[in-house]
Amino acid sequence: MPPLDEFGLIRVWTEGRQSADYLAKAGVTLGIGDDAAVVYGGSASQEWLLAMDTMVEEVHFRNVTMRESDVGYKALAANISDIAAMGGIPKFALVSVCVPPSWDAERMKQLYDGLYLCADRYGVAIIGGDTTSAPQQLVVSVTVMGTVEAGQAIRRDGAKPGQLVFLTGPTGLSAGGLHGLLKKATDNGKHASEPLPPRLVQAHQRPTPSVKAGRILLEKGWGASLNDVSDGVASEAWEIAEASQVGLILKEELLPVSGELAAYAHHNGIQPLDFVLYGGEDYVLLGTVDRKYELLMRECFRKEGIPLFFIGEVEDGTPAVIMESVSGVRKPIEKRGYNHFSKG
Secondary structure (H helix, E strand, C coil): CCCCCHHHHHHHHHCCCCCHHHHHHCCEEECCCCCCEEEEEEECCEEEEEEEEEEEECCCECCCCCCHHHHHHHHHHHHHHHHHCCCCEEEEEEEEEEECCCCCHHHHHHHHHHHHHHHHHCCCEEEEEEEEECCCCCEEEEEEEEEEECCCCCCHHHCCCCCEEEECCCCCHHHHHHHHHHHHHHCCCCCCCCCCCHHHHHHHHCCCCCHHHHHHHHHHCCCCEEEECCCCHHHHHHHHHHHHCCEEEEEHHHCCCCHHHHHHHHHCCCCHHHHHHHCCCCCCEEEEECHHHHHHHHHHHHHHCCCCEEEEEEECCCCEEEEECCCCCEEECCCCCCCCCCCC
16 A cells, blocks of 8 residues: 555544534534534534644754744644635634743743734634643644634635636745755855845745635635645645546646746746745635636735736546646646655
8 A cells, every 4th residue: 555645644544433423413514624624603603613733843844944933923824824715714722832841931932922923913812722841842733713604614625617726826935935944054054145035035934824815705705615825736726626526727827926936946946836836835825716706806806905816727527637838738737745744
């Protein structure tokens, strides 16, 4: 049996453990398999969204690429992004930390400075958590709770043939920032003077969850399917394709590539599309929408000052993600992005 990726392992560990009837009676509208779970919210008009993410030192961050405050900020931002990907409003957070000896009280205070900065920026109340020791690496685990109108949470499985595929911002910036920061940290100063665009560094250290865009898509009824770009466009597109049982055709000339990223990538002999497709942690939204809403979406997002790019279309057929070149040549896009259990 070939090695399983993160999602394959989740299926092995959880599939069939609790019946759909059991979960429904417990108040679960949507369980494992999307950006957030959806559960009964105590009234006929509202449901709760619950999402949890964990960051591990030397796996998700290093002190050469992230300041302590950046770690705290990003740990919460990643969870807020999952709520945004369902069209919800983030409300509360629980924070658990496993603290090794190398993280003294001052370093942890700085981490919480960043965490509370993010919480205040997005209106999230920190209401509890847990603290314990760890032998070597820091572990930060955050659970965010949000609200959404009952029955309206935007899921991955709503893509239909004929719809358009969109992004609410450029991607690859965070991956470019990470690449540059690691390069500067490991080359013994040889490339210290090489330009690393501040926008790429900012995208990696202090990402921006797309809460406003998610709310617009829900309130206007434009979000047929939706994912946040945490593991890369290719990976998120595959998740929508498989959940919806459709093909996603991405058009190469329509994929947004920022000028800063393109210049940095070319300077380092890297194809910009490698960052765009397979980089992660940009936290923009990837989704699909009925064609009839295209002009309305463009106008609304322009007025709100939110980037919007239509990058392809949905087709009937076996789940797949395909790149179409300017000349019309199509080739499959690999089902890969950030994999926590990769040996490579």
